[in-house]
Amino acid sequence: MFTEKRSYPPKKRILRPTTRRFSRRTFIKGTAGVAASALITDRFAPSSQAAFRTYLPYDPTRDAHYGYNYGWIEHHQPSLDATGEKFVFVRLKYPGGDWYTYAVDWYRYGFGKAPEVKFAEELAKNTSIDVELHQHAQYVSIDDEHIFNYPYIFMSGHVGTSMSDAQIRRLREYLERGGFLHAEDCDIRYSLSRGGGMRYKIHELMKRVFPDKKFERIDMSHPVYHTLFTHDEYLGGDKRLPGLSDFDEAIMVDDRIIVYLCPSDLGCAWEGRVCEPGGEEQRRWAFRQGMNIVAYSLSR
Secondary structure, eight states, X not given: OOOOTTOSOGGGOOOOOOOOOOOSGGGSTTOOOOOOSOOOOOOOOOOOOOSSOSOOOEETTTTEEEOSSSOEEEEOOOOSOOTTOOBOOXXXXXXXXXXXXXXXXXXXXXXXXXXXHHHHHHHHHHSSOOBOOOXXXXXXXXXXXXXXXXXXXXXXXXXXXXXXXXXXXXHHXXXXXXXXXXXXXXXXXXXXXXXXXXXXXXXXXXHHHOTTOOOEEOOTXXXXXXXSSOOOSOOOSSBOOTTTSSSOEEEEETTEEXXXXXXXXXXXXXXXOOOBTTXXXXXXXXXXXXXXXXXXXXXX
């Protein structure tokens, strides 16, 4: 993991100076008012214990989920104060899959912090984005009225989602009003062994959200690879497999990305897992590309 902006050789140094500050609500068109700060009850009931649990224990007194072994993921509530807003790295809670993957239990494997906590810290240190830092991972539910307060939402997992028609409409509304979804397949190898996997489930999900749109392969010349850092070669997250997870895909509107799908798993690279085949250079790429994605989502 890198910690300084100026620690690389000149030809590798690709952070572009900027004085822009990004805020939150201005990027969601027609944002509804934020509800009062009452706790939101957990809507997802326990399911059978499958290979990947779809249920995570919930503490209503804290309005947060907790790992079976270690770690918390907190239900983020936007501030009622519209001034001084900061960017929040928040993940999507959805039904029918392990939406919380690697946000909890990170201590069990010796990684020290949740991957989004590490990423948010790097984002704050290496860009001018005003980042709201948290000790624990943050989430927003697909059912939350205040989902429209976030210009960028992160989604990950292994086995997909079983959203209702009402939740599909909510996701479509979020994207049509200016929201940006960054989706990841947490382990593309699972799709090889089980004949499915998160990438294909995201494709199926988006067919319901936008029946007339298809995922397109993103060319390396696209601005999303050059927003803050210039990337002319795809190194990926921690699992780059030739022909399968060595490129990203997107749903686009007028050449603008509204759904970014990464099958190589940036999140696990942020977490600290071994990056194959590129090692630490691949991990640096994953952090930098994550920053590119966030900056792109806020500057469209």
